[in-house]
Each structure stands twice: as C-alpha cells, then as structure tokens.
Amino acid sequence: MRFLHTADWHLGKKLHGFDLQAEQQAAYEQILKLALDEQVDAVVIAGDLYDRAIPNETAVKQLNSMLMDMNLTHQLPLLAISGNHDSAARLRTGSAWFKATNFYLNTKLSQAFTPIVMGDTQFYLLPYFEPFEARQYFEDDDLRTVQQAMVKIVAAMQATFDPDKKHVLVAHFFAAGSEHVDSETQVTVGGLNAIPVDLLAPFDYVALGHLHGKDALQAERVRYSGSPVKFSVSEATQTKGVWIVDTDPFKLTFKPLTPIRDVRVLTGSFEELTTPAFYQQQAQDDYLAVQLTDRRVIPNVMQALRAVYPHIIELERVNGPVLTNNPATKIDPNLDPMTLLAKFFEQTTDDDLTDQQQQWAQTALTAAMKEEG
C-alpha cells in the first residue's frame, strides 16, 4: 500500500488580507500530480480542509472541485477527516454517497472504529473531536481530556485489528513534542490536550493534521504532513510538502511543493531595501515580513516599500521603536500653531509647505481658532 499524506488545506484562509486561493490551487495541482506520478493507492487528508466552519462560497466551490477532480475524474481513493477548523456537520454533506467511489470522509467519532480496508492496510479515520463527544460515545463521564479519551479510542481500535494487515491512524490533534506556530489557532498549549506519542505505538503509521510544519514531530511513524501552503510568518522557514508513505516495507518520503509566492522575512535598512541593485535580486512578489533596521522617521514608509514589494504582510522595526524624540526631530510645542504645523510638515515629508499649502493651513487654523474662541 502506498498513499499520500497531506492535511491542513485551510481553504478560504487569507494571509494578512491577501487571498490564498491561487496559492492553494497551485499546491493542490502539485499534490494531484504527485499522487498520479507516484501511483499512490489513496490520498489521505488529515483534517482542516476548510479554514472555518462557514467557509465562503469560493472556498466551497474550490474544495468541491478538488474532491471531484481527485475522486471522480482521477478515481483516486480518498481518506479524509474533519479538523477543528471544519464544521463537522457541514463538511459531512454528501459523505454517505461518497463511499461508493472510495471516498471516505469521517466527521463523527463513532465512525472511527470501523476500519477502511485498502490493500494491505486497515485505515482508522478519527476526526477531530471534543472530550464531551468521547464521554457520550463511551458513556464514561470520567473522560475529561482528549488524552484520556485516546487511551480508550486506541484500545477500541486495537480490538478490531486484523493481525494480517497494517494499521494506519488518520487523526487531527496535538501530539506531544509538537512545536507551535502562529497560524494554528485553538490549540491548547500546556499539554492538557496533548497526546503522548507512545500511546500511538500500536499503529504502523499515524497520519496527523493540526500543526503546520512537517517537522513539528520527529517520531519516525507519527507524522504531521504540515500544510501545503505557508499560512503565517512563523512558517517562513518551513519546507511545505506531502509525505508519500509505503506500508510494506515501511518507507516515508517527503515531497516538497513549490509556492507561487513564498512567505519570507526580509531584513535591511529602508535605503538598502529600496535600492534597485538590491531589490532586483529579490522575488519582490513574495509575501514579505519586512524587518527594518532603521530607527529614523521614514515618511509613508509602507507605501514606499509596497511600491517595490507589493505583498508585504508585516512591517517591524527590529532595532527598537522609531526615534521621534531625538534632537533632530524634537519640535517645541510652544511655537505658534502655524510655525508648529510647518515644522511638523517639513519633518515628516522632508518638504517645505508650498505657498498654496501655507494659505490652506492658515485658513484652516483661523477657522479652528474662531470655533474655539
């Protein structure tokens, strides 16, 4: 059995206001090509297909089209679960019909105990669940955490193990040892809900979703695939991709994906970053977290930088806050209003007020003073 392991597609997600639809589509096309080139027997999607419970219509169309493309057009068997970002009730629409074409989409805890048998493997598709669902399912009020629930869940799955088969768990939770980044919201930090990797030892492989970096967990047979696209600056240095998993003999191969626009941190002084000799060497179109080394006031800094780098997603002063109180920029507040305004204008724009501007300013100031008086 050979399958592709991906997760955390988060369709509908925006990156600091930028739509990622094209980026996610490009990643999908590569995933599909990999699945076909590698002749996998199935594609595993370990939760968070959507970014939110009520995705926008564009995201709905996009996911529907991807699933139809893989499963109906290319006859790829699909093994998927809902994640914490999905609405289980909404995502499950149509799933009763999907099985006929080997598309298994589990969104309820109760579905997790009937393994899907494909080739030499029993797949257990465990959707994201809350402890109360485990309490209901097992009729056990003592199950207060996901970890407690997982002890029972793994035992119940083991009871259905066919010893002649391999056993793969597909799940969406926070496994112990994982490393957090910014775009994984709603993860309980502190270990309360962390699943110890040891608990997952009965499985030949655990295909996880939830954390966005493939290296979040280094256990040999318990793996996050990570998201196919970078969703935050904290993921800037991660390599995105999917796992190709062979069950017999066991083999794990990471296949990287190439983004249209990378998410990167770009550090330098304003002058450096806006010098053609520098920026012409850059992929200017990338999503950039700009770290400015300057501390001086730079007029219209974001606008000026965006003229060169259109997809800036963050701007930070890495050497401390802008210096507005140094002698060069200090303005005596006791000056008369017109002089005060002229100095402020000069300081922020590096230009003097024109005669016309002076006239406007004077009119406005007179009006304001009349109102006050």
Place this chain on the structure above:
Amino acid sequence: MRFLHTADWHLGKKLHGFDLQAEQQAAYEQILKLALDEQVDAVVIAGDLYDRAIPNETAVKQLNSMLMDMNLTHQLPLLAISGNHDSAARLRTGSAWFKATNFYLNTKLSQAFTPIVMGDTQFYLLPYFEPFEARQYFEDDDLRTVQQAMVKIVAAMQATFDPDKKHVLVAHFFAAGSEHVDSETQVTVGGLNAIPVDLLAPFDYVALGHLHGKDALQAERVRYSGSPVKFSVSEATQTKGVWIVDTDPFKLTFKPLTPIRDVRVLTGSFEELTTPAFYQQQAQDDYLAVQLTDRRVIPNVMQALRAVYPHIIELERVNGPVLTNNPATKIDPNLDPMTLLAKFFEQTTDDDLTDQQQQWAQTALTAAMKEEG
C-alpha cells in the same frame, strides 16, 4: 410515470421566533410515507430546500438526513433544484456523487438542458437563476429579464424533446397569475420577472416552486405544490400538501399534510378569548395571529394571552388603536409626579399602589429629582 411534487421546504426557517424544525420534520415524514404508499417513481423538490444561503447546522443536518433517508435508505429517485433562498454553490456539495443513486440535484442553468430520463418522461431540472446567468449561458446581452430568458430556455429544451416521451419541467420562479403572500421574499411583483403560463405550454407538466400556496396558479398543468408547512399568517387559510402526478394518462391528485400546530387567525374580545369555556374548545397550542376586538387598555395583554395560547405570533387590534385618550383614561400631566404615577399605575393595572409600592416609588422619585436638581 408517477411522481410526487413538493417544493419550498425552507429548512431553518423560523416563524416569528418559533423554530419550525419539528413541524418540518413531521411534514417530511408524511411526504415520505405518501411517496412510499403511492409507490411513486420519483420525488420532485422544486427549490428552496433551505430558507437561507447559509443555513444553520441544525438545518444542514436535517436536510442531509432527509435526503439520505429518501434516496439511500428508501431508494427513492430524487429530482431537485436550487431555489432563490438556497446558495447554489453550497447546495451543490456532493451532487456529482448523488447521480449514482438517481438523485439529480441541479444548481446551474447549464445543467437544465440535459433531460433526466425516468420511465416515460424527460425531466428538465431548471434551478432558480438570475438574468445575468442566462446572458452568459446564451452569450446574449439582450436577455434582461427571466421572461426573455425563458423563451430561449424553453426553445433549447424543446430541441432535445424525445417525441415518444412526456416532458416535465421542474422550475422555481414566479409564473403569471400567481398570488403573493408574505413569506415569499424577493419575488419581483409587477410582472417584470413573471413567466406567462402560455410559454410553458410545450410541457406536459410544470412542477413549480417559489409561491407557497398550491392554488397560487390554477393552470391545469402548471402547478405550484406550495410549501409543506405554513410559513406566515397570510398562509393561514391555505391547505398544505403535495401533488401526486401521473403522466400517462395525466392525472393530478393533491394529498394534504397535517401540521403538528396549525397557523390560524383567532378573533375575539380579550374576555372571550380568555374564558375557559371558549379556549378549551380551541387548539390552544396552534400558532395564532390574535385579532382583539377590544379597544380598551388591557394590562400585560400579551402575557395574559400567552398564558392561554403559548404560540401567539401576532397580536392586532382589529377595531382600531387602543383608546388611551378617552376621558376615563386621560391623566392630567400637570399633576405632581407621585400622583401622576399612582394614577398611571391604577389605570394600566386596575390596582392601587400598595403602601410598599408607594414607598418604593417615592424613594425613586426623590432620587431622580435630586439628580435632576
């Protein structure tokens, strides 16, 4: 060919704040039973399955469960379209898989020209559409109205008619001669978007959705099924149900549905309506639009009526507004505040202030005057 024609389920709809889920479920159970008892070859649902583009999770679960029940459990072929209340993009989720079990759900204009052949009949499933979609589909910028578009649509459908078959159109629009009621929002009144019944003559039967009364249109072979449940007071006198349609020989039979709670208008004086001898003869639990014949002030009138009739959805004074300015109720506004309050209290409650209440009122008035002063 025999099929059941229903429409306008509006799952997720509320009636003046009251959840209709149970009512809609009861109607569905009767529809299913009718379909099975009458041994229909298909169930037609002519749009507005949901009440809104983004239905709540309860409505999503309810529709999914109904569709699974009919199509997967009872193997009933389904022929459905999206209505103006549905989000076509959301409703179509899974529909590519549904066809395998004879569940045809059309949500795009372009799908309407491929007839579904069942038994002796070609079914044309035309979802609700906007004129711009027709302009795009026909590449004809002159199509400004649904009526103009329908001329082209009917012609395109006719071009695919098999002369040996019957031809049934399933659609969701406002056909000329229809009669409006309150719960059909977004209907363009005035005829701009009305489809003349003559235009639909090529079809052996037109199964319509959109208007909620089965008698909205009296054409013999162009029919609204109406909604299975009453959704507004203006539908109070309608008989709700479904059509059983035989194609050969053509026969139309209306099958009424029985609500859990009816929507009714209840007229009478307050005294009459709250007299046990009267209300014990009533289905007190119905959804009631109460028309009070009194004009006098009745203290806590809604609360008093709801104690007898818990599901009041409207309260109207049918003999004109409450008389507050007749000599008996007029209060001289120049009285001192405490006397004014006491008189007002007496008038609205028919009780005098108790000593304790007088004390409270005096304390509050003193505090208020202190604040003002």
